[in-house]
Every structure is written in structure tokens, then in C-alpha cells.
Amino acid sequence: MDFTEYDTRVAGYAVIVDPADRVLLSWWNGEARPELAAWSLPGGGIEFAEAVEDGVVREVHEESGYHVELNGFLGTSTWIDTERPRPRKGVRLFYTARIVGGALGTTEVAGSTDRAEWLPRAEVDALPSVADVVTIGLDLLAARATPPA
Structure with missing residues (x-):
């Protein structure tokens, strides 16, 4: 399929692990599909x-309340969705980041993220x-x- 025949969604995510080996995750509420709600990495669609x-x-x-500085590129992943009227390809880019300010708590109002938490990576x-x-x-x-x- 030629690139003009499908839509592309670009998203970026941060992998942030603290010294206690906890990872920062955000709770995606599934928007209009609550059965899809899940823990996610903070990040999402790029404007x-x-x-x-x-x-x-x-x-x-927006999703965690923290200001961060990206400090490394980890890699990419892609997905395709052919169930839509117009197919879509997603391109996701992953970075490491360090917190430089802010406080835990989402800043989105009526958005797709309800909260953020530090959770043990092993769990x-x-x-x-x-x-x-x-x-x-x-x-x-x-x-x-x-x-x-």
C-alpha cells in the first residue's frame, strides 16, 4: 500500500525510572472505551x-505533572490498523528522560489520562x-x- 493510501499517527513516550527502580506510569482511561483503560508510559500523539x-x-x-528533559533515544515501534475505513499506521518513538521540576499529578482537564503513579518496575x-x-x-x-x- 502506498503511503498516500493510509493515515499516520506519530507518538512519543518517555521511560522514566527513579533510583528506587520504580517506573512512572500514567493511567489511560480508554476515553470513550473504558474497557480499554490501561497503564501506559507518559506520552502520546505529537501535534x-x-x-x-x-x-x-x-x-x-500533561499526564504526570513533571517537567522533564529527554536524555536518550531508545528506539521505535510501529503498528497498523486496517479495521478503520481508512487504514492507519502508528509510529511510536521512545526516549529516556529525567525529571527537572513539577510535581506528580496530571494537568489535563477532561483528558485521556486520569492519574500518574510511580510503580515498582518488577511488578x-x-x-x-x-x-x-x-x-x-x-x-x-x-x-x-x-x-x-
């Missing part, structure tokens, strides 16, 4: 005229509802920390 990095910083602040897999971006982001972080064989 049309926005640099990806600026969009990640903005999204993290993430056991959470009842986790978006795939969490697994992807943590796997990318682990791969970066593991020396090549």
Missing part, C-alpha cells in the same frame, strides 16, 4: 507542527491492564543497558 521531542516533553507534563508485568507501549519501552531500556554479546 502536526511540533518536534517529536517537544511533544514528548509536553505530553509527560509492572503483574498489573491487570498494561498497554503494550510499557512493555516495549521497558524492553528497549533493558536492551540499552545490556552489553552486546
